[in-house]
Amino acid sequence: MKTAVLVPDAAGVERAAAVIRGGGLVAFPTETVYGLGADALNPSAVARIFAAKDRPAFDPLIVHVLDAADAARLADPLPESARRLIAAFWPGPLTVVVPKSPSVPGIVTAGLSTVALRSPAHSVARALINSAAVPVAAPSANRFSRISPTSAHAVLEQLDGRIDLVLDAGPTDIGVESTIVLCTGGRPALLRAGGLPVEDIQSLVGPLDLKHRSPMPQAPGGLPRHYAPSVPLFLHETVDDVPPEERSGTAALLFTARPVEGFLAVEHLSDDGDLAQAASRLFPALSHLEKTPARAIHAESVPQVGLGRAIMERLLKAASPE
Numbered sequence: 001m002k003t004a005v006l007v008p009d010a011a012g013v014e015r016a017a018a019v020i021r022g023g024g025l026v027a028f029p030t031e032t033v034y035g036l037g038a039d040a041l042n043p044s045a046v047a048r049i050f051a052a053k054d055r056p057a058f059d060p061l062i063v064h065v066l067d068a069a070d071a072a073r074l075a076d077p078l079p080e081s082a083r084r085l086i087a088a089f090w091p092g093p094l095t096v097v098v099p100k101s102p103s104v105p106g107i108v109t110a111g112l113s114t115v116a117l118r119s120p121a122h123s124v125a126r127a128l129i130n131s132a133a134v135p136v137a138a139p140s141a142n143r144f145s146r147i148s149p150t151s152a153h154a155v156l157e158q159l160d161g162r163i164d165l166v167l168d169a170g171p172t173d174i175g176v177e178s179t180i181v182l183c184t185g186g187r188p189a190l191l192r193a194g195g196l197p198v199e200d201i202q203s204l205v206g207p208l209d210l211k212h213r214s215p216m217p218q219a220p221g222g223l224p225r226h227y228a229p230s231v232p233l234f235l236h237e238t239v240d241d242v243p244p245e246e247r248s249g250t251a252a253l254l255f256t257a258r259p260v261e262g263f264l265a266v267e268h269l270s271d272d273g274d275l276a277q278a279a280s281r282l283f284p285a286l287s288h289l290e291k292t293p294a295r296a297i298h299a300e301s302v303p304q305v306g307l308g309r310a311i312m313e314r315l316l317k318a319a320s321p322e
Contacts, residue, residue: 002160003160003166005165008009008167013124015165016128016131020038022032022175024045025158027141027155029125030064030120031093031121032194033149034151034172035139036049036155037259039137040108040135040137042138043105043136054143058219059110060114061116062095062118062137062219063117064117064125064129064221065116065129066072066129067090068087073101074117075154076099076100076102089200090118092120092195092222093179094201095179096196098115098184099115108137109318115243122172150280154283175283176282176310176311178195180200182219187207187209188208189212193310195310206283223317226318228282228318229290229294232295233297233299234296235301238301239299242298245260248262249295251263251292251294252266252267252298252299253267253268253286253300254266254267254272255269255302267285267289278302279307279311282311286318299315
């Protein structure tokens, strides 16, 4: 059966909330990408997320809540470092990983003693959580390891017939997933670069541990390969480095708009080096290029400052081994 698509007016949001309360799956917009939501306190509903995405059970989910009070009910305890970050950056594109309450099912956290929590800023996401009246577990609404969706159309390309409903509010604003920070004691650690620049976080809490490593993923996006198109992607300092004989039949993903020759298809992330624009265009550009007849994509690097850190993290995870 095809997935229903609804306008996110009051009636649409309430119908989606009823699906969540009934154990179903709803894709919905956040300010970062579209998420695939289920009742985080219902293990059977959460299991449907893993099945719909073909997601391995060892990869934990993010739980979406409205505010710090909701977060405190799911944490045990909510550390002071997390409280400071929440007060400064929620609602917004920040996820904190904190010790979990026993009320959070183990399937949500992949059996870990921590839970990832976020309060989205998008009005539709907030209306859905409020109407459902439950915390909503929601990874990105795509097949596992594939390109994250920034529109309802992109959700349906990967998950049509696998989920119950999509709330279509048009394209998302930021275009890359939330920044994830581990707050379990000691110096907070960066687990994933994302829509909130690391520099903004460090201006509040001081230097983050940028080299934290764990044997198993402690948050989404922690695996070596992720966000990948269906054709090989090769990362270069500039696509000008690609020899002319290797360009034929391949596509190019440029940082800024400029003429290049010899490629089958070309997309650019920004008109003039704007990193916010580049982040918002990243996944749509990759999605467009993988639909062309190109046998590979040659992507060029972006400056690793601000949102550039998040863009580069995704390109590095999408890149094929040389």
